[in-house]
Amino acid sequence: MDATFWALIGLVLFLGLMIYIKVPGMVGRSLDKRADNIRGELDEAKRLREEAQALLAEYQKKRKEAEAEAAALLAAAEREAALLTEEARQKTEEFVARRNALSEQKIKQAEADAITAVKSAAIDIAVEAAGKVIAAKTDKTTQTALFKDAVAKVQSRLN
Incomplete structure (x- = not known):
């Protein structure tokens, strides 16, 4: 008998022993258990992915709302700035008009x-000139009468 024969007998005994102690069943159960674990992990990963997508959608919605709110605030600030600018311009024009007046x-x-x-x-x-002219051309009594008359006329015109 040669070595090949003994190797075949050893192989048959080994395979028989494996079947006797139910190694193929243990390997099958182990593989089934591993497949169940993998399936569970896949289900968990799928659930987590769905949660992540839901969170992403929620955050995108919040981001859009925040952007819309920011745009509304910016528009309100621009309107207010325009109103303040117009009011300041009007007040400046009124001030200049009052100062000009x-x-x-x-x-x-x-x-x-x-x-x-x-x-x-x-x-x-x-x-004074009339007094000098009159003084030079008239006598003292005429001068006094003319002076009194002129002063009375000037006073009546001034008042």
């Missing part, structure tokens, strides 16, 4: 004061 009023008053001062000076000079 006040300046024009002061200028008119200064013109009126200057005209009054010139008239007063002209009257004083005219009265």
Whole structure:
């Protein structure tokens, strides 16, 4: 008998022993158990993926709402800034108009004061000149009468 024969007998005995102690059943159960574990892990992964997708959708919805709210706030701020700018422009225009009116009023008053001062000076000079002319051409009694008459006329015109 050669070595091949004994190797075949050893193999048959080994396979018989394996079947006797139910190794194929244990391997099958082990593989089934492993397949069940893998199936459970896949189910868990699928559930987690669905939860992650739900969370992603929720966060995207919140992000869109936040972006819409931010856009609304920005638009409101821009409207308010435009209103404030317009209000400031109007107040500035009103201030400038009031200052111009006040300046024009002061200028008119200064013109009126200057005209009054010139008239007063002209009257004083005219009265003085008339007095000198009259004094040179008339006698003392006529001078007094004319002076009193002129002063009365000037006073009536000034008042």
